[in-house]
Every structure is written in structure tokens, then in C-alpha cells.
Amino acid sequence: MGKNVLLVDDSSTMRKIVGRSLRQAGLDFDNIFEAADGIEALEVLENEHVDIVLSDINMPNMDGISFLREKQSRDNVKDIPVFMISTETGDDIIGEAKSLGALGAIKKPFTPDKVNEVLGPLM
Amino acid sequence: MEIEDKIIDATKEIFSSMVMMEIEVKEVMEDHGPLTDTITGLIGLAGTHKGVLGIHTPYHVAMAITSSFLGMDVDEINEDVHDAVGELANMLGGNVKSILSEKGRDIDLSLPSTIAGSQYNFQSDKQVEKIIIRFDTGQGDFMVELDLEK
Numbered sequence: 001m002g003k004n005v006l007l008v009d010d011s012s013t014m015r016k017i018v019g020r021s022l023r024q025a026g027l028d029f030d031n032i033f034e035a036a037d038g039i040e041a042l043e044v045l046e047n048e049h050v051d052i053v054l055s056d057i058n059m060p061n062m063d064g065i066s067f068l069r070e071k072q073s074r075d076n077v078k079d080i081p082v083f084m085i086s087t088e089t090g091d092d093i094i095g096e097a098k099s100l101g102a103l104g105a106i107k108k109p110f111t112p113d114k115v116n117e118v119l120g121p122l123m
Numbered sequence: 124m125e126i127e128d129k130i131i132d133a134t135k136e137i138f139s140s141m142v143m144m145e146i147e148v149k150e151v152m153e154d155h156g157p158l159t160d161t162i163t164g165l166i167g168l169a170g171t172h173k174g175v176l177g178i179h180t181p182y183h184v185a186m187a188i189t190s191s192f193l194g195m196d197v198d199e200i201n202e203d204v205h206d207a208v209g210e211l212a213n214m215l216g217g218n219v220k221s222i223l224s225e226k227g228r229d230i231d232l233s234l235p236s237t238i239a240g241s242q243y244n245f246q247s248d249k250q251v252e253k254i255i256i257r258f259d260t261g262q263g264d265f266m267v268e269l270d271l272e273k
Contacts, residue, residue: 060234
């Protein structure tokens with residue numbers, strides 16, 4: 001049985017590209033949910049069953065770091081694993097994301113192989 | 124390696140792995156004239172390095188890039204084209220930030236935005252050092268421009 005993934009990115013193009021990369025990587029997701037910022041992402045987490053979150057960092061309204069912080073404060077969703085997918089891959093900002101529960105980061109640009117390498121072990 | 128070479132490498136990697144297009148450097152320029160029938164994706168840099176990064180794509184090139192990026196036919200300058208060109212600027216901006224600042228905390232990036240028009244100028248009112256690289260996609264040229272305040 002496949003899992004459900006939530007893609008969080010303010011760019012609709014990037015959400016499509018990430019979704020395509022997941023399929024090309026051969027990862028078996030039943031549902032791919034989408035959100036344009038951290039606020040929408042929290043709404044999806046509260047209302048849908050999500051197994052893995054892939055989130056951008058640099059977003060309007062609620063960025064990826066604030067999303068992680070808010071998610072950590074909610075007992076019902078805090079254990080859902082999150083990977084960051086972002087151009088922001090400096091040690092400091094990724095360190096902050098990890099301290100707020102992110103499991104790791106995938107740097108844009110990426111290939112389906114890279115997506116598979118990072119997410120495959122969780123499937 | 125010079126910043127210019129790193130921007131070239133980063134742009135080629137983004138196009139190869141995400142846009143599914145192989146591109147070549149056509150020329151490195153010191154300036155360019157008014158932009159015609161073009162959409163520009165731009166992202167601002169603030170902090171230890173201040174400036175702006177732009178990717179100038181003529182309409183027909185922007186549609187070709189978006190078609191390849193999304194894997195679907197695009198025949199007008201629509202929301203998808205603006206989003207795709209903005210995202211290209213975002214990815215390039217992230218790479219430029221990494222080039223200029225390894226730790227990443229001393230430069231902040233703006234959110235990407237786009238401008239488009241039949242003719243416009245792209246120039247700063249500050250004294251800037253310009254790096255402009257023209258690339259050939261095989262379906263037309265586009266330019267990547269980094270303007271950093273002196």
C-alpha cells in the first residue's frame with residue numbers, strides 16, 4: 001500500500017516538478033496533497049492522513065522554518081516526517097530546520113535519483 | 124573559480140536536471156540594451172552582498188522553457204510561465220547565495236517576482252558590478268544577470 005505525501009511550495013511549477021520526480025523515482029504514493037505555504041500545509045495535516053511532508057523554506061505568509069516550529073507545537077502532527085526541498089541549503093538554516101524536526105534536505109535543483117536516494121528508505 | 128563560472132555551472136545544472144534542456148554559453152557581456160517582448164524573473168539579495176539577480180527570457184524562449192519544465196505545451200505568456208521563470212530565478216538566487224556565502228546566514232533572499240513587457244530597461248540606480256551571461260537554449264537565447272552593489 002502506498003503512502004500519502006504533502007508538497008509545500010509557493011511555486012505551482014515546483015509542486016508539479018516534485019510530483020513528477022516522485023513518480024519518476026518510482027516512489028509509490030497513493031495521494032499527493034499540495035499546499036502553497038506553511039499555513040495551508042498545517043490545514044492539510046489537520047484534515048488528511050499524511051505520511052511524509054516535502055517543504056520549501058522560502059515562502060510567503062508562513063515560511064518553512066515557521067511551519068516546522070508550529071508543527072512541532074501540535075501533538076497530533078509533530079511526528080510526521082518532514083524533508084526540506086529548497087535552494088536554501090546553508091549549514092545554518094538546515095541546522096535550524098533539523099533542530100525543529102526536519103529529517104534532512106534536498107537541494108534544488110535535484111534529480112529523481114536524488115529524491116529516491118533520500119526518500120526511498122522511508123517507503 | 125570566478126563567480127561568473129559558478130553562475131554558468133549552476134545555470135547549466137538547473138536547466139539540465141530540472142528544465143530538461145541542455146544550454147550553452149553564448150557570450151559574457153558587460154551590459155545590455157532595452158529588453159523587448161521579454162519576461163524577467165528576479166530575486167533580491169540583502170545582507171553582506173546587496174543586489175539583484177535576474178533571468179531575462181524573451182517570450183518565445185520563456186514559453187519553450189516552461190513547456191519543457193512542465194512537460195506540456197505552452198503557447199501564451201500565462202501564470203505558468205510567470206511561475207516557472209520566477210522559480211528559475213529562485214533556484215539561481217539560492218545558488219548565488221551559496222556562492223557568495225557558504226554558511227548562508229549573512230545573505231537574505233527576497234521571494235521571486237517577475238516583470239514582463241514589450242520594452243523595458245533593467246538597470247539599478249546604484250553603482251553596481253554587473254555579470255551578464257547569454258545562454259543559447261537551441262530555441263533562442265536568454266540572459267542571466269547579477270547586479271551587486273559596489
